Amino acid sequence: MKKMPTKTFFNLSKEKQSRLIAAAAEEFSRVSLNEASINNIIKKAEISRGSFYQYFEDKEDLYYYYLGLLKRDTQVMLLNSFKKADGDLFEGFKIFFPKILGLIMHKENSAFFKHLFLHMDYRTGTEVAPDTIKHCGSKKESKDRLREYINMEKLNLVEPEDFPILIKFMMSTLFGTVGEGFKEKKSQKEIISRFNKKLKWIEYGVKKDPSK
Structure with missing residues (x-):
C-alpha cells in the first residue's frame, strides 16, 4: 500500500510544509535515498525528530511523497x-x-x-x-x-x-x-x-x- 504523510503534516501551515519539503529536496539531491540522513533533514527544516515521525513514518515515506510531487504532471x-x-x-x-x-x-x-x-x-x-x-x-x-x-x-x-x-x-x-x-x-x-x-x-x- 502506498504510504502518505499523516494528517498532522497536512494540518501544518503551508510555510512549515514547504520548509520540510525543501529540506528533503536538498538532502535527497545531495545523496541517494539509502545514504540520506533524517538528522540533516530535521536540522535544515528546524523541527525535532519526534515531530518528523508525527508527519512521516520514515525517510522512505518522505522520499516517495516528494517524488510524487515532482511527477504529478x-x-x-x-x-x-x-x-x-x-x-x-x-x-x-x-x-x-x-x-x-x-x-x-x-x-x-x-x-x-x-x-x-x-x-x-x-x-x-x-x-x-x-x-x-x-x-x-x-x-x-x-x-x-x-x-x-x-x-x-x-x-x-x-x-x-x-x-x-x-x-x-x-x-x-x-x-x-x-x-x-x-x-x-x-x-x-x-x-x-x-x-x-x-x-x-x-x-x-x-x-x-x-x-x-
Missing part, C-alpha cells in the same frame, strides 16, 4: 502525448520522452533524479512511472485507462497480458536510457536520440530482411 503529459499521436503507441512515446526528460533534467530536479536513476530499484521504477503505466494491466477497468488512448489495432499482440508487458518493457527502456544519460553525462539531445533509436528497434526490429 507526468500523467497528463503521457495521455496528451498519445492523443497528439492519434493513438500510435510509438509516436506517443516519442512525443512523451522529451517532455518527461525536460522535467527530470530541469536544473532544480536533476540532482535528485540523477541519484534516483543511478540507484533505481524495483520500487523506485514503479513509483516514478505515471499512474496510468503503474495500473496498466490492472483487473480493475477503472484503473487501466491506457488502452483507451492507444490504437490497439496497430499492435501485433496475441494475449491480453501482452499489452502491459510491452508497456512495462518500453518504460524500462525509457528509464534505462535516462540512467545511461546521467551515467555517461550525455546532453538531452543525445539522450533523446538514443531513446528514439531504441524505439525504432522495438517497433521494426533490428534483423535485416534477407529478401532485400
Whole structure:
C-alpha cells in the first residue's frame, strides 16, 4: 500500500510544509535515498525528530511523497502525448520522452533524479512511472485507462497480458536510457536520440530482411 504523510503534516501551515519539503529536496539531491540522513533533514527544516515521525513514518515515506510531487504532471503529459499521436503507441512515446526528460533534467530536479536513476530499484521504477503505466494491466477497468488512448489495432499482440508487458518493457527502456544519460553525462539531445533509436528497434526490429 502506498504510504502518505499523516494528517498532522497536512494540518501544518503551508510555510512549515514547504520548509520540510525543501529540506528533503536538498538532502535527497545531495545523496541517494539509502545514504540520506533524517538528522540533516530535521536540522535544515528546524523541527525535532519526534515531530518528523508525527508527519512521516520514515525517510522512505518522505522520499516517495516528494517524488510524487515532482511527477504529478507526468500523467497528463503521457495521455496528451498519445492523443497528439492519434493513438500510435510509438509516436506517443516519442512525443512523451522529451517532455518527461525536460522535467527530470530541469536544473532544480536533476540532482535528485540523477541519484534516483543511478540507484533505481524495483520500487523506485514503479513509483516514478505515471499512474496510468503503474495500473496498466490492472483487473480493475477503472484503473487501466491506457488502452483507451492507444490504437490497439496497430499492435501485433496475441494475449491480453501482452499489452502491459510491452508497456512495462518500453518504460524500462525509457528509464534505462535516462540512467545511461546521467551515467555517461550525455546532453538531452543525445539522450533523446538514443531513446528514439531504441524505439525504432522495438517497433521494426533490428534483423535485416534477407529478401532485400
